[in-house]
Amino acid sequence: MTLSDRMSRFLRADVQGMHGYAVQPSAGFVKVDTMENPFRLPAPLRQALGERLAEVALNRYPAERGDVLRAELAKHARMPEGCDIMLGNGSDELISLLTLAADVPGNVVMAPLPGFVMYEMSAKLQGLRFVGVPLTPDFELDGPAMLAAVREHQPALLYIAYPNNPTANLWDDDVIDAIIEAAPGLVVIDEAYQPFAARDSLDRLRRHEHVVLMRTMSKFGLAGVRIGYMMGRQPLIAEIDKLRPPFNVSVLNCEAALFALEHVDEYAKQAATIRAEREKLHGEIAKLPGVRAFPSEANMILARVPDAKRVFEGMRARGVLIKNVSGLHPLLANCIRITIGTPEENPQTLAALRGALEELT
Ligand code: PMP
Numbered sequence: 001m002t003l004s005d006r007m008s009r010f011l012r013a014d015v016q017g018m019h020g021y022a023v024q025p026s027a028g029f030v031k032v033d034t035m036e037n038p039f040r041l042p043a044p045l046r047q048a049l050g051e052r053l054a055e056v057a058l059n060r061y062p063a064e065r066g067d068v069l070r071a072e073l074a075k076h077a078r079m080p081e082g083c084d085i086m087l088g089n090g091s092d093e094l095i096s097l098l099t100l101a102a103d104v105p106g107n108v109v110m111a112p113l114p115g116f117v118m119y120e121m122s123a124k125l126q127g128l129r130f131v132g133v134p135l136t137p138d139f140e141l142d143g144p145a146m147l148a149a150v151r152e153h154q155p156a157l158l159y160i161a162y163p164n165n166p167t168a169n170l171w172d173d174d175v176i177d178a179i180i181e182a183a184p185g186l187v188v189i190d191e192a193y194q195p196f197a198a199r200d201s202l203d204r205l206r207r208h209e210h211v212v213l214m215r216t217m218s219k220f221g222l223a224g225v226r227i228g229y230m231m232g233r234q235p236l237i238a239e240i241d242k243l244r245p246p247f248n249v250s251v252l253n254c255e256a257a258l259f260a261l262e263h264v265d266e267y268a269k270q271a272a273t274i275r276a277e278r279e280k281l282h283g284e285i286a287k288l289p290g291v292r293a294f295p296s297e298a299n300m301i302l303a304r305v306p307d308a309k310r311v312f313e314g315m316r317a318r319g320v321l322i323k324n325v326s327g328l329h330p331l332l333a334n335c336i337r338i339t340i341g342t343p344e345e346n347p348q349t350l351a352a353l354r355g356a357l358e359e360l361t
Pocket of ligand 1: 116192
């Protein structure tokens with residue numbers, strides 16, 4: 001029997017037909033494609049972290065350090081009374097666990113589109129129906145369309161990214177609140193980009209039993225460490241937590257995250273620099289002829305250019321790797337997404353964009 005015969009025996013046909021999550025090769029580029037924090041810790045802190053990790057008991061399962069991290073994250077995030085917090089190997093894992101929890105035949109997962117691709121991918125993988133509700137052409141929430149879709153499809157799980165990826169904006173709070181009021185199931189507010197936004201949804205978590213708040217340490221500065229967390233009412237988190245693979249977050253991840261929380265001022269400084277750099281870069285991109293830069297409350301800028309494919313290639317030829325998001329949704333036609341880099345990288349990004357645009361004419 002060939003390997004292909006064996007694969008068709010055990011593998012789902014829809015998996016064979018799908019594409020995995022795409023990661024672009026990036027070695028040697030100014031890497032501004034995936035909303036990472038471009039800064040590392042200063043060398044003395046890296047040294048201290050190394051010494052700290054050397055003390056970690058790798059022979060033990062990570063339960064105890066996980067509990068310590070949960071308690072520290074709860075303090076850091078000012079978790080409200082009556083809530084609990086669970087950890088994921090990145091918020092990607094939490095999205096998978098939420099979908100697994102909602103895996104009842106007929107259940108619908110809903111999110112505005114364009115949005116973070118994993119909401120849809122994870123729902124489809126689990127065999128759940130995904131309903132995407134288009135944003136307006138300016139990437140605002142379409143309130144009436146969202147409310148109508150909620151009434152019609154009664155979603156078990158509804159995602160609101162605050163701010164949204166790849167559009168980078170925060171949506172109208174009154175519209176979000178009306179959607180939460182109307183939602184019959186769980187509303188997940190995904191605050192991956194919270195370190196760069198002017199507002200958060202902690203108060204929504206306080207006010208609504210059916211809201212959970214999902215955050216990640218990735219954009220904060222620990223994308224390589226893989227720590228996502230989710231806060232919600234105790235009984236709700238207890239149920240979802242039953243689906244978590246035991247020991248999903250390693251002791252090294254936990255210790256590195258604990259170290260980062262002890263140096264939160266350093267990360268806050270980095271986030272402040274990124275926000276200031278965003279304003280500068282946004283101002284410059286917005287001045288370029290033929291380009292529209294959309295408002296950003298995150299560490300990325302979405303921009304519409306005359307020809308996204310050629311601009312992407314022109315920038316790559318100049319050593320700058322961005323993301324061409326045009327193919328993700330019709331509303332994103334000719335849109336590119338640029339992550340905010342360091343003060344040294346951002347002028348290079350801008351120069352590469354200018355050069356790529358000049359080549360079009
Ligand atoms: N939510 C949103 C909105 C994102 O954009 C991302 C990553 N780009 C994630 C969640 C996942 O982040 P992580 O798995 O690194 O925590």
